Structures are given as structure tokens and as C-alpha cells.
Amino acid sequence: MSTRKDIKISPSILAADFVHMASELATIESAELVHVDVMDGHFVPNLTIGPPVVEAIKGAAKSPLDVHLMIESPETYLEHYIDAGADILGVHAEACPHLHGTLGQIRRIGEARVKDGKRTSPVRSCAVLNPSTPAEAVEHCLEEADQILVMTVNPGFGGQSFIEAMLPKIEKIRGWIEARGLEIDLQVDGGVKASNIASAAAAGANSFVAGTSVFIEEDRKKAIDELRKKAQAAVR
Numbered sequence: 001m002s003t004r005k006d007i008k009i010s011p012s013i014l015a016a017d018f019v020h021m022a023s024e025l026a027t028i029e030s031a032e033l034v035h036v037d038v039m040d041g042h043f044v045p046n047l048t049i050g051p052p053v054v055e056a057i058k059g060a061a062k063s064p065l066d067v068h069l070m071i072e073s074p075e076t077y078l079e080h081y082i083d084a085g086a087d088i089l090g091v092h093a094e095a096c097p098h099l100h101g102t103l104g105q106i107r108r109i110g111e112a113r114v115k116d117g118k119r120t121s122p123v124r125s126c127a128v129l130n131p132s133t134p135a136e137a138v139e140h141c142l143e144e145a146d147q148i149l150v151m152t153v154n155p156g157f158g159g160q161s162f163i164e165a166m167l168p169k170i171e172k173i174r175g176w177i178e179a180r181g182l183e184i185d186l187q188v189d190g191g192v193k194a195s196n197i198a199s200a201a202a203a204g205a206n207s208f209v210a211g212t213s214v215f216i217e218e219d220r221k222k223a224i225d226e227l228r229k230k231a232q233a234a235v236r
């Protein structure tokens with residue numbers, strides 16, 4: 001559980017070299033999370049990986065897996081991704097007609113796996129919002145979520161520019177989180193880099209997905225440290 005001062009960096013492996021994934025993962029071990037983008041070619045116009053590859057990544061990653069499902073009918077696949085090793089599982093509000101129920105289902109499957117001895121830690125639920133979806137789409141289900149992800153690009157591809165117009169949405173959701181005394185992580189994803197992370201942190205985000213801005217650097221630990229320091233300085 002966390003507050004706006006608990007800064008977390010979640011490097012997106014979409015920007016990594018997939019042929020050398022184990023050594024790529026070794027370069028980001030200082031990050032709090034590892035962000036894994038799952039795309040189905042329907043919900044977004046791009047296709048990435050499925051459960052077997054997520055399972056392989058889980059076997060090689062040191063930090064918890066922050067799995068972002070950009071797929072239609074995600075409720076059909078929750079068990080597959082949980083059993084593949086997702087520690088945080090994110091579903092899009094636009095893909096979930098029963099978002100409140102789907103978030104609860106993620107937590108319940110995780111609890112059942114802990115009870116069965118199939119995993120040691122619970123699974124954290126995450127609701128994701130496309131840029132065009134208003135904050136109000138998650139207002140009713142904050143109590144069911146462990147993380148809210150505000151997309152700061154239109155999902156589907158890495159390397160796009162951060163949409164500044166998302167800052168008021170971040171502020172609004174952080175306001176609800178604080179007013180209700182919740183300890184949800186508020187995450188941003190898309191175009192996050194050293195020059196804009198402070199504005200997202202000042203608006204209320206505490207968890208930051210960064211693909212290109214981490215993997216483009218030769219020294220990934222330094223890139224992660226720089227992002228974390230800039231975000232921390234914005235909320236000191």
C-alpha cells in the first residue's frame with residue numbers, strides 16, 4: 001500500500017530487446033516493478049505476447065510483474081495471466097462492462113491461489129483509462145482497485161509523446177484517493193521521461209511506466225534513478 005510519496009518506476013519491456021530478454025531484465029533490477037504490455041490486435045492495433053511469454057519473463061524478473069492487458073474481454077483471461085505470474089493485473093475500463101466486478105475477480109482469484117499454496121502474495125487489481133475516458137469511469141470502483149493507471153498516450157505503441165492534457169485527470173483521481181483515505185497507486189503510462197515526470201508526480205501520480213526513456217539509455221540503472229529522483233523532488 002502506498003501514498004503519493006512512494007515513488008515506483010515500472011520499466012516497460014516493450015522497449016527492450018526481446019531476443020535478449022533475460023539480460024535486458026537484469027539491467028532493470030533496481031526498478032520497483034516490471035511493466036509487461038499485453039496487446040491482442042483488437043483492443044489496440046498491435047500484437048505482443050501472451051501467457052507463456054509472461055511466464056518466462058516472470059522466471060527471469062527480480063521485481064513484481066505489472067501486467068497491462070490491452071485486450072478485449074479481459075475477464076476471460078484473468079486466470080491465465082495470474083497463473084503466468086502477474087503480481088499487478090490491469091484491465092481497461094473501456095474493455096470491461098462490469099469493471100467493478102472484474103477488479104474484484106482479480107483479487108479473489110489471487111486470494112484463492114494463495115489459499116491453495118499456488119502463490120505466496122496476493123494479486124493487485126488495476127483499472128486502466130484511455131486518454132479519451134474520463135476519470136469518472138473509475139470513481140465508483142476505487143475501493144476495488146489497488147492501482148489506477150491513467151494512460152498518457154493512446155495505447156498500442158511505445159515511443160509516443162506524453163499527453164499533457166491528462167494532468168487534470170490525474171489530479172482529480174488523486175483528490176478522490178486522498179478524500180477517501182485510500183492507499184491506491186496512481187500510475188501513468190506513455191511518453192514518461194526525465195523532462196516530464198515531475199509534472200505527473202506533482203499532479204498526483206506515484207507510479208511511472210517508462211519504456212523508451214529507460215531502454216534507450218545504455219546505463220538503465222542511472223536512467224531509473226534519475227526518473228525516481230525527479231519524481232521524488234516534485235513531491236518532497
Ligand code: DX5
Nearest residue numbers: 012155156158159191211212
Ligand atoms: C503503450 C504501452 C506502454 C508503452 C510505454 O501502449 O502501454 O506501456 O510501452 O512506452 P513509452 O515509455 O516508450 O511511451
Ligand code: ZN
Nearest residue numbers: 037068189209
Ligand atoms: Zn503499458
